[in-house]
Amino acid sequence: MQVSGNDELADLANIFNKVQTSLYMHQQQLKARVQIADENLTKVNHELTLRSKELEQMVALSQRLATTDSLTGLHNRRFLDENLGSVFAQAKRHADSLCLVLLDVDFFKQINDEHGHAAGDVVLKLLGDLIRWNTRDSDISARMGGDEFAFILPRTPAAQGKVFAENLLERTRSHAFVIPNGKILKVTLSLGVAELSEDIYSVEALYGAADKALYESKHRGRNQVTGIHKNEFF
Numbered sequence: 062m063q064v065s066g067n068d069e070l071a072d073l074a075n076i077f078n079k080v081q082t083s084l085y086m087h088q089q090q091l092k093a094r095v096q097i098a099d100e101n102l103t104k105v106n107h108e109l110t111l112r113s114k115e116l117e118q119m120v121a122l123s124q125r126l127a128t129t130d131s132l133t134g135l136h137n138r139r140f141l142d143e144n145l146g147s148v149f150a151q152a153k154r155h156a157d158s159l160c161l162v163l164l165d166v167d168f169f170k171q172i173n174d175e176h177g178h179a180a181g182d183v184v185l186k187l188l189g190d191l192i193r194w195n196t197r198d199s200d201i202s203a204r205m206g207g208d209e210f211a212f213i214l215p216r217t218p219a220a221q222g223k224v225f226a227e228n229l230l231e232r233t234r235s236h237a238f239v240i241p242n243g244k245i246l247k248v249t250l251s252l253g254v255a256e257l258s259e260d261i262y263s264v265e266a267l268y269g270a271a272d273k274a275l276y277e278s279k280h281r282g283r284n285q286v287t288g289i290h291k292n293e294f295f
């Protein structure tokens with residue numbers, strides 16, 4: 062506001078101008094503060110996004126670790142058990158075929174006793190690699206503990222399940238297992254293959270059948286595959 066003269070009106074105009082200037086400065090300061098706050102908020106948002114991505118990755122990693130066998134890198138018993146229930150229910154509902162295969166290394170205790178626990182571990186790890194190379198992505202392979210492994214083969218009838226097990230046995234027995242002292246070991250397996258049939262109503266019954274077939278392979282002299290269908294070995 063233009064100020065001229067020296068009367069009360071001029072005083073008022075001077076006061077008005079001072080107030081206006083002060084308001085303007087306050088406004089500029091506020092603007093600067095808002096801008097800083099905005100920038101800080103953007104930084105915090107960015108940081109939050111990074112942190113939540115890290116958290117997601119950590120959750121995924123811990124889930125993977127909880128369902129992975131650390132020695133072989135295959136799935137563990139927990140993963141297989143968690144999945145068998147739903148695969149079993151789906152196969153029953155859609156009348157699909159399904160095989161459960163159980164595998165046990167022959168005379169594994171002898172390998173440990175003769176060559177040491179570390180050599181036994183190497184054999185299990187190499188067997189894990191053979192298993193990984195010889196199973197389909199749609200199948201589930203797991204180390205159940207010790208020298209025992211299991212496989213869920215969805216949409217697989219008994220005859221095909223047996224071929225899968227026999228191929229794995231053949232590849233294992235023709236493989237040279239090199240242990241840390243440089244020696245080469247030959248390894249054989251016993252396997253049991255159970256097919257889901259009308260007389261099997263539960264996951265436990267399917268396990269029981271596969272276990273019975275595996276035991277039969279051991280009983281018949283190991284280094285072989287036994288199938289079971291409706292309580293008959295084949």
Ligand SMILES: Nc1nc2c(ncn2[C@@H]2O[C@H](COP(=O)(O)OP(=O)(O)OP(=O)(O)O)[C@@H](O)[C@H]2O)c(=O)[nH]1
Pocket residue numbers: 132165166167168169170171173177178179180181182185206207208279283
């Ligand atoms: N190296 C190693 N050995 C293990 C591990 N877990 C279990 N074992 C050993 O695996 C051996 C399993 O032997 P068994 O299955 O009882 O018997 P086996 O000698 O394989 O005999 P059959 O199965 O009857 O042919 C035991 O000596 C266990 O101590 C492991 O993570 N690493």
